Amino acid sequence: MKNLEDLQKEISKDLDKLDIQELKKKYLAQDGLIRKAFSEISNVSKEDKAEYGKELNNLKNEIEKKISSYDSSPVTETKRIDPTAPFDTNTDPDKRPRVLDLDGSSHLLMKELRILTDIFLSMGFDIVESRQIDDDYHMFESLNFPKGHPARDMYDTFWTEDGLILPAHTSTMQNRILSSTEPPIRTVIPGRCFRNESTDSGHEHTFFQCEGVYVDKGISISNMIATIKEFLETYLETKLKVKIQPAYFPFTEPDAEFTISCPFCNQKGCSTCGYTGWIELMGCGMIHPNVLKFAGINPEIYSGFAWGFGLDRLAMIRNNIPEIRELRAGNIKFLRKY
Ligand code: FA5
Numbered sequence: 001m002k003n004l005e006d007l008q009k010e011i012s013k014d015l016d017k018l019d020i021q022e023l024k025k026k027y028l029a030q031d032g033l034i035r036k037a038f039s040e041i042s043n044v045s046k047e048d049k050a051e052y053g054k055e056l057n058n059l060k061n062e063i064e065k066k067i068s069s070y071d072s073s074p075v076t077e078t079k080r081i082d083p084t085a086p087f088d089t090n091t092d093p094d095k096r097p098r099v100l101d102l103d104g105s106s107h108l109l110m111k112e113l114r115i116l117t118d119i120f121l122s123m124g125f126d127i128v129e130s131r132q133i134d135d136d137y138h139m140f141e142s143l144n145f146p147k148g149h150p151a152r153d154m155y156d157t158f159w160t161e162d163g164l165i166l167p168a169h170t171s172t173m174q175n176r177i178l179s180s181t182e183p184p185i186r187t188v189i190p191g192r193c194f195r196n197e198s199t200d201s202g203h204e205h206t207f208f209q210c211e212g213v214y215v216d217k218g219i220s221i222s223n224m225i226a227t228i229k230e231f232l233e234t235y236l237e238t239k240l241k242v243k244i245q246p247a248y249f250p251f252t253e254p255d256a257e258f259t260i261s262c263p264f265c266n267q268k269g270c271s272t273c274g275y276t277g278w279i280e281l282m283g284c285g286m287i288h289p290n291v292l293k294f295a296g297i298n299p300e301i302y303s304g305f306a307w308g309f310g311l312d313r314l315a316m317i318r319n320n321i322p323e324i325r326e327l328r329a330g331n332i333k334f335l336r337k338y
Helices: 002-017 020-028 033-043 045-069 108-122 150-154 170-180 221-236 290-294 311-318 322-330 332-337
Strands: 185-194 207-214 244-247 252-261 279-289 303-310
Touching: 002 020, 002 033, 020 033, 020 045, 020 290, 020 303, 033 045, 033 108, 033 170, 045 108, 108 185, 108 207, 108 221, 150 303, 170 185, 170 207, 170 290, 170 303, 207 221, 207 311, 221 244, 221 252, 221 303, 244 279, 252 303, 279 290, 279 311, 303 311, 311 322
Parallel strands: none
Antiparallel strands: 185 207, 207 303, 244 252, 252 279, 279 303
């Protein structure tokens, strides 16, 4: 907490002193002071953790507010330069393409990924990135799908000619996390997934998922519901009603589909929730005892839960985007808007 006080003093001085690029670099970049402070949350005592996370989020919001006040200020010659534009448009900054910010800009999905990993960091989770190529053991066997198990057909998987797999879900990381860490385990794993599916407004062949695993002594399904609800209410910035519905995954028992009250229509019925008032958001459940055993964890002593949600679909809800294919279509109007 003492370090946070020092950080706060430094930020107060810098907000008036530094320009937008310097602020971004010093505080918000991958190796910036805010992310560094988030990564130190595991060293904070249990009692102080929640307060530390909250204070840190406030500091981050303060910097982002300052930066967005610059972003909405009139475009100036020094802010936007198109080196490829003909000479006469180069002299009139308003005529230049607006995407050509000198520092580039993050894609909506990367911005959302940063927001949600910051929330999980403030809740005490570690973040580990998943892989983009994997094998049968991690995709299926370690997740309790023996060879020939019919549930393998639930995942339309891309295979390479030499028998490797493009992961169809981030659950491929479960065995790696569980077997390399001593409980208590609290890890969130975002990553790209690939499925051999036809695309439509809600389905892509390439999309992001975000996996979570939590293992300790005495963990129950109510811990799972409370954790996921806390995350969703923070991310969507609204109170939600939640319910779980039966589902089936070979790697959880019991398994569930986590469902939230529609934040758009307040459950009156709208096109986003298909006029049901509810939105099914993610698969989740208590980690199957076999999955714990495969990772060398004794299910007589430990229990835990896992979830996996689609980042694209969650970002669409938060930003009111009706068409998933827009996220990767490279449409300039869309990119400017988000
Ligand atoms: C899974 O992938 C499980 N691994 C989730 C899980 C993890 C269950 C841990 C239990 C424990 P599912 O196939 O339902 O489940 O996908 C999870 C989420 O990924 C979906 O709710 C959806 O948000 C997203 N998703 C799945 N397929 C697509 C797709 N083609 N395009 C965009 N998002 C998708």
